[in-house]
Each structure stands twice: as structure tokens, then as C-alpha cells.
Amino acid sequence: MSSSSSPQALNPHALDPHARNPQALTTRNIIAAPKVLLHDHLDGGLRPATIVELAAECGYHQLPSTDPVELGRWFVDAADSGSLVRYLETFDHTVAVMQTREGLLRVASECAQDLAADGVVYAEVRFAPEQHLERGLTLPQVVQAVLDGFQQGSQVAARNGRTIRLRALLTAMRQFARSREIAELVVAFRDKEVAGFDIAGAEAGYPPSRHLDAFEYLQRKNSHFTIHAGEGFGLPSIWEAIQWCGAERLGHGVRIVDDITFDDQQQPRLGLLAGYVRDRRIPLEMAPTSNLQTGAAQSIATHPIGLLTDLGFRVTVNTDNRLMSGCSMSSEMDALVEAFGYGWDKLQWFTLNAMKSAFLPFDERLDLINDVIKPGYSALMG
Numbered sequence: 001m002s003s004s005s006s007p008q009a010l011n012p013h014a015l016d017p018h019a020r021n022p023q024a025l026t027t028r029n030i031i032a033a034p035k036v037l038l039h040d041h042l043d044g045g046l047r048p049a050t051i052v053e054l055a056a057e058c059g060y061h062q063l064p065s066t067d068p069v070e071l072g073r074w075f076v077d078a079a080d081s082g083s084l085v086r087y088l089e090t091f092d093h094t095v096a097v098m099q100t101r102e103g104l105l106r107v108a109s110e111c112a113q114d115l116a117a118d119g120v121v122y123a124e125v126r127f128a129p130e131q132h133l134e135r136g137l138t139l140p141q142v143v144q145a146v147l148d149g150f151q152q153g154s155q156v157a158a159r160n161g162r163t164i165r166l167r168a169l170l171t172a173m174r175q176f177a178r179s180r181e182i183a184e185l186v187v188a189f190r191d192k193e194v195a196g197f198d199i200a201g202a203e204a205g206y207p208p209s210r211h212l213d214a215f216e217y218l219q220r221k222n223s224h225f226t227i228h229a230g231e232g233f234g235l236p237s238i239w240e241a242i243q244w245c246g247a248e249r250l251g252h253g254v255r256i257v258d259d260i261t262f263d264d265q266q267q268p269r270l271g272l273l274a275g276y277v278r279d280r281r282i283p284l285e286m287a288p289t290s291n292l293q294t295g296a297a298q299s300i301a302t303h304p305i306g307l308l309t310d311l312g313f314r315v316t317v318n319t320d321n322r323l324m325s326g327c328s329m330s331s332e333m334d335a336l337v338e339a340f341g342y343g344w345d346k347l348q349w350f351t352l353n354a355m356k357s358a359f360l361p362f363d364e365r366l367d368l369i370n371d372v373i374k375p376g377y378s379a380l381m382g
């Protein structure tokens with residue numbers, strides 16, 4: 001969005017009226033806390049009712065249900081099923097209703113509104129333009145529709161007293177061959193709120209180095225990119241993403257724990273790659289609930305995010321796919337508080353990690369940290 005106003009630090013009226021300083025870690029207070037989101041898929045965060053309405057408008061008749069409540073449940077169940085085929089099917093339905101300017105604009109606008117209502121003050125939302133061409137839109141038209149939607153949604157949110165700043169990340173699908181073209185699109189839109197590039201899709205069999213051309217092009221253009229790596233596939237994927245392709249951040253990166261062992265005294269020992277990732281402060285875009293669904297972890301309590309946080313990796317908390325995971329930034333934070341007993345200090349640490357790692361100019365990151373995030377958490381911590 002192009003609004004120059006700064007997000008509000010904290011709306012005191014949003015706090016739990018029964019709470020005192022330090023404010024209790026209630027869901028309501030966690031929603032009121034300023035949060036930063038770096039890894040959220042536009043096609044994974046639609047409102048079920050919007051899917052139903054857009055499907056009717058564009059003549060898409062393959063939804064598993066046209067009842068929004070039932071449909072919402074179907075998405076979470078399908079993503080939970082453990083079947084990759086059913087999981088991927090969920091995106092067929094969301095992408096199907098995002099093929100027109102109107103559809104994309106509405107989805108992007110509601111994304112901005114929903115994130116703002118959840119207390120997200122800065123978000124980088126990603127999507128793959130190449131997946132939205134079925135009804136004749138061009139790649140630049142797809143990007144413009146989403147950016148217009150973000151702007152519209154942020155304006156609606158601002159009218160409701162919630163200020164959010166949004167940037168788009170353009171994703172290339174790793175199983176296809178359009179990554180260079182999408183990388184060029186990132187550069188073409190760099191002055192219009194497109195902050196970076198990503199590759200997504202099945203990891204196994206599609207290593208990041210397959211898209212080296214795109215990454216080298218972006219490096220020559222001084223452009224930013226993150227890479228989905230170490231989610232479904234292990235260390236080789238992470239190693240390639242960083243050491244071959246030059247990724248600034250890792251999408252998930254959960255499997256970096258495979259390079260951490262424990263000695264007889266149960267003291268952790270970092271392998272060379274894990275040590276490099278930690279010491280270079282390479283941000284991990286972790287999404288606990290989503291990782292449970294894809295089998296990267298068994299439970300939040302045993303999710304590597306606990307160990308990686310203890311070891312001082314630059315951990316960030318993310319939603320990935322809000323619709324399929326039935327989650328929000330607040331619910332993810334809530335789940336971590338529940339599983340690990342984290343307090344406000346840790347939630348602030350995750351938020352500062354994310355803000356420091358954003359693909360936003362340094363001065364803008366600093367402003368958000370000093371004007372919004374730190375005052376927000378100070379009010380909560382007392």
C-alpha cells in the first residue's frame with residue numbers, strides 16, 4: 001500500500017479490560033500486540049464465504065461444498081489428512097476463483113483487512129502470478145490487481161482504526177520453468193510495493209539450484225529473495241538455497257535441526273551448516289501449525305522452533321496458509337505460549353526478528369521497531 005501513515009503502536013481499548021501490567025497473555029491481548037508476518041500465501045488465506053461467492057460469479061462448480069462453514073472445515077480437514085494429493089487439491093479451489101482482476105483484488109483486499117484485524121502491522125504476502133493466467137490476465141495485470149487490492153484493504157482497515165503496511169513477494173513454482181520471467185517481474189515492480197522473490201512447490205526432486213539463473217539475475221539487480229527450503233526435504237535443500245542460490249531467508253527451514261546433534265551430556269552440537277545459518281543470522285520463516293500438517297513436526301511442543309529459539313537462531317513466526325491451517329498470527333503465537341510457556345518478551349523477540357528480516361528499507365524497518373513494536377510491547381509488559 002502507499003499510505004505513508006505509521007501503524008499505531010497499540011490500541012489501548014483493544015486490551016483485556018480485566019488485565020493489568022504486565023498484561024495477561026490472553027488471546028485478546030495477543031491480538032492487540034503488534035505482529036509482523038513474513039510468510040503468508042495469498043491463495044492460502046481466503047475467507048470461505050468469499051470462495052463460495054467468487055465461484056458462483058465465475059462459474060466454477062467444483063467446490064466440495066457451497067456452505068461457507070462446511071467449506072472452511074473441509075479445507076482444514078483436507079490439509080490435515082496427511083494426503084499430499086488432498087492437500088494440493090485445496091489450492092486448486094482457491095486458485096480457481098483468483099483468475100480475474102475482480103477476484104484477485106477482492107482476495108488481496110480481504111487479506112489486508114484480516115491481517116490488520118489480527119494486529120499484524122507489517123506483512124509480506126506472496127503469490128505465484130503464473131497461476132492466475134487461466135482467464136486471460138497477463139503477469140503484470142495479475143500483480144497490479146493484487147497490489148490494488150492490498151491498497152484498498154489497507155484503506156478499509158485504516159478506517160477501522162487498524163494500520164497495516166503490506167508488501168508483495170512474487171513466487172515462481174519450482175516444478176515449472178518461469179522463474180527467470182517472474183524474477184524480472186519482481187524487478188519491474190520493485191518501486192510498486194513488490195519487495196522480493198520466492199520459489200515454492202514440491203521440494204523433493206526440484207532443488208533450488210534448478211532456478212539458479214533467476215537467483216543470479218536477482219543478485220545482479222540487488223533484489224531480495226527467500227526460498228522455501230527444509231520443509232519437506234532436508235539439509236541439501238537448505239544448503240543449496242543458501243550456498244548456491246544466495247537466499248537471504250529460508251521459507252520454513254525446519255530441517256536445519258537435522259544438523260544439530262546432542263552429546264552424552266545432552267548438550268547441543270551445531271554442524272557446519274546449522275552453525276552458518278545461526279551465526280549469519282539467516283532468518284527462518286517458521287509456521288508451526290502448517291508444519292504439523294505437512295508432517296515436518298509431530299506437535300507444537302516437539303516442533304524444532306523451541307530448540308532453535310533456545311539456541312538463538314533468528315526465528316520468526318508465520319502463518320503460511322491461514323485457511324488450510326485454520327490459523328492466524330495470534331493463534332500461532334497463542335499456541336507457542338501454550339506449548340513453551342513463552343512470555344511477552346519472547347513474543348516481542350519473534351516480532352523484532354521478523355521486522356529486522358523484512359525486505360523493507362532499513363530506515364522504514366527501524367521506524368516500525370521504534371514507533372510501533374517496542375512501544376506496543378512495553379505497554380503490554382508494563
Ligand SMILES: [Zn+2]
Pocket residue numbers: 039041200228251320
Ligand atoms: Zn509457504
